[in-house]
Amino acid sequence: MFEGNRVDTQTLLPQVKRIQAEFGITRLAIVGDRGMLSQTRIDELKETPGVDPSVDWLTALKSSAIRRLVVDDRLQMDLFDERSHFELVHPDYPGERLVACRNPSLAEHRANKREALLQATTQELEAVAALIERGKLRGREQITRRVERLIASGGLTEQVSLEIGEALFTYRLDDPERAAAALLHAFDKHLEQVRKRIACATLKGRSAIEARLRSIAKQYKLDSHVLFDVSEAGFSYHISDQQTALAAAVDGFRQALERIRILVAQGKYGGRDKIGVRLGKVIDKYKVGKHFILDIREDGFAFQRDERKIAEEAALDGMSIIRTSIDSNRMSAAQAVLSYKSLSQVERAFRSLKTVDLKVRPIHHHLGDRVRAHIFLCMLAYYVEWHMREAWRPLLFCDEDIEAKAQRDPVVPAERSDAALEKIHSKTLADGTPAHSFQSLLNALSGIVLNTVRIPGSFDDTATFDIVTTPDHTQQRALDLLQKIQM
Incomplete structure (x- = not known):
């Protein structure tokens, strides 16, 4: 056993040694998944000292x-029309055997699942588009950024009071004269x-x-009130009627805030980030x-399926490919495929250890030796369970023809x-007795009990005997x- 912070892939070589x-x-032959x-x-494995190169x-x-x-056309896909697997070689894998397999049922299942997921995603994307169209997709953060940018550009941060919500905001100009001076x-x-x-x-x-x-004057709504004298070296300006001009600037600022408020109320202010x-x-x-290919804009988005990538995955x-x-003299292509698929038995073993039968967790030990002993006993228990399942195949909902x-x-x-x-449909065996699951058969065996019998009228503790129910x-x-198990 290794420390809990050890990555699984780092445990392989020490165990081989x-x-x-x-x-x-x-x-020695090691069977492992792609990870x-x-x-x-x-x-x-090939280069580590202490590991046999064989x-x-x-x-x-x-x-x-x-x-x-x-993509490199190294796979003759039409061969799958005649067989489910075949061997091939490739220069990228020298001295190795590659066994290409194709499961038509799995291919159909994955195609149906992918199409279902694509359709579900399309429906939800269309729902988001409808939210934007109806003005339901908005946010306080986007409104705040837009309003504060406008206020800061006019130097009115201290002159305007704001109340910003998720779908609206209100404002108040505290002192118009000071606001005009700030502008x-x-x-x-x-x-x-x-x-x-x-x-x-x-x-x-x-x-x-x-x-x-002119652009700056227009931004401050002063374009009709200010006169510029421009030369190559610089410029000067004069405001004809300063009071009227400042009133127009303040009014223009109010109009800008009002336009944002109307856009927010109409739901037109969503934002690309949102x-x-x-x-x-x-x-x-x-x-x-x-x-999917997405094109996200400030006022909406467009999407379409990426048919090229879908076709590549399909x-x-x-x-x-094993x-x-x-x-090949030691293992045929079919045996190689079966050996790799036998990893599913390991997964079932871990599932049995962790949850279904043995429930190795929670572990209440704190010392390393005790934790190792706990795990070791659970592994022994699974070893016994596996032999019991194999021996009880005639009584369980299992195939008996292993060959x-x-x-x-x-x-x-x-x-x-x-x-x-x-057996599954009738829930009975050939002799008419009930078929069992592993757990139900264990429950049936729990009816066998050891009884300690005391002779009537006897007061001596030794005057007892044990009897097992038939x-x-x-x-x-x-x-x-169970008597036929050979370990």
């Missing part, structure tokens, strides 16, 4: 590697920036200077964002035998099957 050293095993036996781990391995290619083989001060500061640009020669030419000055966040939630919900539906260093299972096509989905289906037909048969 330990198995070879303690048990003297020279021919455990990555290219990095395979290279380490150690073989069996894993599968990741989808990106399979896609490269398809004039902001106007002067803006013009001073233009003078600095002229001095630094970043703004040149009389026409360019005039255009910039829309993007909402779309991100939809895309992440079904994990199909890579299949080409790999139901496909897997990768192994084991020679037929070994001879079936290794790629296509497994199917229950007619005998197993009959097993019924099912209980006796289960006990007889």
